[in-house]
Amino acid sequence: MDAVLEVDGLEKVYGDVRAVRGLSFSVAPGEILGLVGPNGAGKTSTLRCLAGILPPSAGRIAVAGNDLKQRTVEAKRALAFLPDEPRFFDYLTVWEHLNFTARLYGVEDWEARGRALLEEMELSGKEKALPGELSRGMKQKLSIACGFLHSPKLILLDEPLTGLDPIGIRRMKASLRRRAEEGSALVLSSHLLPLVEELCHRLLVIAGGRAVALGTLPEIRARLTGPESEGVSLEELFIRITSAATEPGMSSP
Numbered sequence: 685m686d687a688v689l690e691v692d693g694l695e696k697v698y699g700d701v702r703a704v705r706g707l708s709f710s711v712a713p714g715e716i717l718g719l720v721g722p723n724g725a726g727k728t729s730t731l732r733c734l735a736g737i738l739p740p741s742a743g744r745i746a747v748a749g750n751d752l753k754q755r756t757v758e759a760k761r762a763l764a765f766l767p768d769e770p771r772f773f774d775y776l777t778v779w780e781h782l783n784f785t786a787r788l789y790g791v792e793d794w795e796a797r798g799r800a801l802l803e804e805m806e807l808s809g810k811e812k813a814l815p816g817e818l819s820r821g822m823k824q825k826l827s828i829a830c831g832f833l834h835s836p837k838l839i840l841l842d843e844p845l846t847g848l849d850p851i852g853i854r855r856m857k858a859s860l861r862r863r864a865e866e867g868s869a870l871v872l873s874s875h876l877l878p879l880v881e882e883l884c885h886r887l888l889v890i891a892g893g894r895a896v897a898l899g900t901l902p903e904i905r906a907r908l909t910g911p912e913s914e915g916v917s918l919e920e921l922f923i924r925i926t927s928a929a930t931e932p933g934m935s936s937p
């Protein structure tokens with residue numbers, strides 16, 4: 685099946701900082717790709733480029749077969765970007781945010797979908813609340829409800845579990861899995877390695893803007909030679925891979 689997201693040679697430069705260096709990968713329908721790496725590795729820059737919020741310095745991105753540069757509107761219609769700190773309109777209620785999002789994306793049956801999403805996100809009863817009246821976790825859930833409203837083929841999430849309580853985390857994991865089972869492709873960045881290990885089919889480990897490992901956890905584990913890589917935790921693998929990447933003579937996958 686054709687990939688939902690194709691990335692080829694993505695670069696992002698800010699002045700003299702090379703935040704993203706030549707990333708190439710693709711994500712298939714139904715697949716959840718985990719983007720992991722130390723602070724400053726380039727995860728948010730990558731996600732913002734994929735979402736069409738930041739212009740890449742070089743490289744090609746295609747979403748559902750639409751080149752993000754040439755067919756920007758079609759590509760953006762097919763995706764949702766859920767940032768770690770969502771911003772809202774101060775004077776629009778929860779329900780009005782859904783209505784506004786539905787109008788932007790031309791979602792006709794938005795009321796039924798919106799109600800179902802509020803139920804799924806445990807926000808039923810908050811329809812008339814303004815963002816200022818919502819807790820941090822509730823804001824995160826509203827952002828996700830708005831993001832899912834147009835059934836995006838590609839869902840990009842930056843630290844999706846920030847601010848959620850344990851029940852919220854469990855429900856969010858189920859919601860993300862469900863979107864993948866329904867055929868969406870997901871890319872999520874997180875420092876929560878157990879979450880990544882549990883939810884993601886493949887991992888892209890980046891350090892210093894470069895891909896240092898790409899594959900399933902067993903594949904990445906197998907890249908580490910020697911018996912000491914048997915059964916090591918993702919946390920230990922992460923530390924080994926990203927520390928090795930900062931040493932001279934490192935190689936890309």
Ligand SMILES: Nc1ncnc2c1ncn2[C@@H]1O[C@H](COP(=O)(O)OP(=O)(O)OP(=O)(O)O)[C@@H](O)[C@H]1O
Binds near residue numbers: 723727728
């Ligand atoms: N607007 C900007 N202007 C200049 N440099 C930036 C800008 N945004 C990010 N950077 C730099 O780009 C690099 C990658 O940052 P980015 O936020 O993408 O990393 P990250 O992997 O998301 O980090 P974290 O895990 O800490 O959120 C860092 O060196 C950062 O200082």
